[in-house]
Amino acid sequence: MAEAFDFIVIGAGAAGVSVAGELSLKGRVALVERESAPAYHSTSRSAAVLAENYGPVGWQRLSTASRPFFENPPAGFAEHPLLRPLGALFLATEAEAPALEESARELARRGVPHRLLPAREAGALSPTVRREPFALALHEPGCADIDAAALVQGYVRLVRRNGASVVLDAEVRSIERRGGTWRVEAGKAMLAAPILVNAAGAWADDIAALAGLPRRGVTPYRRTAITFDPPEGADTRSWPMTFDMAETWYFKPEAGRIMVSPVDKTPSPPCDCRPEDYDVAVAVDRIEQATTMQVRRIHSCWAGLRTFAPDEQPVIGPDPADPGFVWLAGQGGNGVMAAPAAARLAAALATGAGVPAALARLGVGVAATSPGRLPPQPSER
Ligand SMILES: Cc1cc2nc3c(=O)[nH]c(=O)nc-3n(C[C@H](O)[C@H](O)[C@H](O)COP(=O)(O)OP(=O)(O)OC[C@H]3O[C@@H](n4cnc5c(N)ncnc54)[C@H](O)[C@@H]3O)c2cc1C
Structure with a gap:
């Protein structure tokens, strides 16, 4: 029955x-x-980040629509705030700058606070990122870590x-x-x-x-992430999550460490997926190219599936x-x-x-x- x-x-x-x-x-x-x-x-x-400039526009709109829930969940929903301030910085080359400017217009339509700035000023926000080959940056101050x-x-x-x-x-x-x-x-x-x-x-x-x-x-696609120790003495608490527009890497401070993804997107059957050595090596290489940081020891690595419609x-x-x-x-x-x-x-x-x-x-x-x-x-x- x-x-x-x-x-x-x-x-x-x-x-x-x-x-x-x-x-x-x-x-x-x-x-x-x-x-x-x-x-x-x-x-x-x-x-677990709320970044309203991230992803396809249909999902971005739903992310913006979700912010009031995260900021003000129903009474008794959680003991602590669901969001922790983080900030996000998106970096574009000269060729990608028009697309970043269009992203800024879309954020403006949804009332999402943001600021376009020359890439040479990005270092003031994200101190380890290399200025080359970027021309333009977008700062989204309201980006937050989600619990x-x-x-x-x-x-x-x-x-x-x-x-x-x-x-x-x-x-x-x-x-x-x-x-x-x-x-x-x-x-x-x-x-x-x-x-x-x-x-x-x-x-x-x-x-x-x-x-x-x-x-x-x-269809599911695998994505990999690693964490490693930040440069000695660095206070990472105010660093924003930092992305390149070409989607080849991102990194963010994570509980005293740095989390990096090589932004891999490898088709996979649905499964309990594990990181591949190759993707971990790519993560290390990309972050060492894109920033002044060195990965001396990988603290943790994992992979998960992100599932997309065509x-x-x-x-x-x-x-x-x-x-x-x-x-x-x-x-x-x-x-x-x-x-x-x-x-x-x-x-x-x-x-x-x-x-x-x-x-x-x-x-x-x-x-x-x-x-x-x-x-x-x-x-x-
Ligand atoms: C490295 C990485 C970084 C990411 N970063 C972010 C981020 O910063 N912000 C963000 O918003 N998203 C991020 N994502 C994406 C996010 O994790 C996914 O979009 C989200 O978790 C999908 O949730 P879901 O409930 O659809 O899938 P899942 O969490 O996979 O849940 C689906 C559930 O269905 C169950 N299920 C399937 N088949 C059956 C069955 N036959 N019977 C019973 N149960 C079944 C499964 O066991 C599973 O528990 C990231 C993903 C990865 C991998």
Whole structure:
């Protein structure tokens, strides 16, 4: 006998816990996760930064729309502030300068504080970065570190407080549509609901296929990160996260160390991915070329999957092949920073409420996020 819910959410990363939080205000939710704890995959491997100039514009808008939640979460959501000031600096060559100027105009449209400055002044903010070959810089002072663990725990607490079931150690192995009801076998549980939310991260296309619906070409890519000790005596606390526009490296201060990514984007099957030696070596080489820092010892390294639609924009909303199947996928590198607003959008579309006004004002619309814009892919991976 299946237990009946209003909504079943598959996946307990940033996407799943946040949409379960939103939906638990509207009905009975089952949040289902394969692992024994939430956020084991991409969400715990993120740089966990809110940078509103980062990523495809559809995700940037959802990141901006998420800031009020991070700054002012519901009462009792977290014991400490979810954000810690960081700042971000984006560096462009002469050839990339027009694109950076366009980024500045997009930030201005959304009311995001920022400043364009000559690259020769960037050293005052990010002291180790080499001036060559850059011409222009953009400073985003409001960029912040997110306490991703507190975000996830806050949503899980909210979900439980609202009477939802959080079902862990429960891999979804079969999904059947009978009449207007989804029947989902998840570990030892049998669950039923009229609406299924696909928040399965790197596995989102597999979940669609399991439900007998088209894959939408939502593809995981591996990204690597390392940490190492900063130069002796350096006080890194005021350093901003620093990016090159060509997306070949970024670095930021992280708990007394420096975190670097070589900004790799290697296609991968969905998996519990590990860093490759080659990508770690590239990270070291790029940071030593781009800055005056030397990597004497790698303190830690890891890799995670970032999952993109073919056009890299959000995949949020009902599938036209079955409106009871709602996608919340393709977060790429924005899935933590955009989680609160993306969840609000997914929950609104799942319940037929349309795009929330605060999101529509920022330019978020159904056509640009609907999975229906993505041509169905062959059913076998
Ligand atoms: C190195 C790196 C740096 C990043 N930096 C940032 C950053 O600074 N800011 C930012 O916003 N984002 C960043 N990201 C991206 C961010 O981590 C992702 O966008 C986000 O975590 C995606 O969340 P998710 O919930 O969709 O996926 P996940 O966290 O992977 O969650 C999906 C869940 O679904 C579960 N699942 C899948 N299939 C099944 C099944 N059949 N049955 C049951 N459960 C299932 C999985 O077990 C998993 O727990 C970064 C990513 C990486 C790798």
